[in-house]
Amino acid sequence: MLKNRRDISMTIRNFILLILLSGLMPLWAFQSQGTDKPFHPGDGIYVNTFPDSNSFLNQVFPIDDRGYAEFPIVGKVKVTDMTTADMVNYLKKTFKIYLKYPNVYVKPMVRISLLGGFAKPGLYYVDINSSLWDVVYLAGGTLKEDGIYEMKWERRHEEAADDVTPFFEKGTSLRTMGFKSGDQIWTPSPDARTVWDTMRDILPLVTLSVTIWNLYNTYQRDQILLRTVR
Structure with missing residues (x-):
């Protein structure tokens, strides 16, 4: 009887531990993503300040080959050393007086x-x-x-x-x-020209040239025959 109670207690404890771990895993994943530096030269930064759809920040900001992105008012800022969380905090702090809502969402773009x-x-x-x-x-x-x-x-x-x-x-x-x-x-585009299209365009010219050449040869042969008969 005592052994059964211990088994039940162990099962319940393991079940609770499993629930806690499953709840923490998304948080760990989120935190690990936040510590990455996802912005690279040549990429872009998408910024959204939902629900303020009219904000001048709602756009993609290109990152130049030196790792700088140019933002309104403040100009060029080195972004390749920032994490996603760093970028969000920077935008919130820098453009605080222009934000109607405290929501700023960013993500890297290629x-x-x-x-x-x-x-x-x-x-x-x-x-x-x-x-x-x-x-x-x-x-x-x-x-x-x-x-x-x-x-x-x-x-x-x-x-x-x-x-x-x-x-x-x-x-x-x-x-x-x-x-x-x-x-x-x-x-491929359906209207892209192929070798067969080129041949189809050239073929009439080739045919005409051959016809003219044959006519010329026929004329020359007839002239030779006429001179021979005389």
């Missing part, structure tokens, strides 16, 4: 170029934790039905991966993919 056969090709700032699916959705999808399977991920004119389709299908984040600012996603 630059991506979506080129070729997308509905809305262009240059975008995106969350590094976004998936490749999110990025393609941002560009309105591909114009070709098989455009997803023909996408290329390029970095400095070289392919960063042979096939990005698995990343797209699994919803893999850009961070997990190893994505960096300046990388490009390209897919």
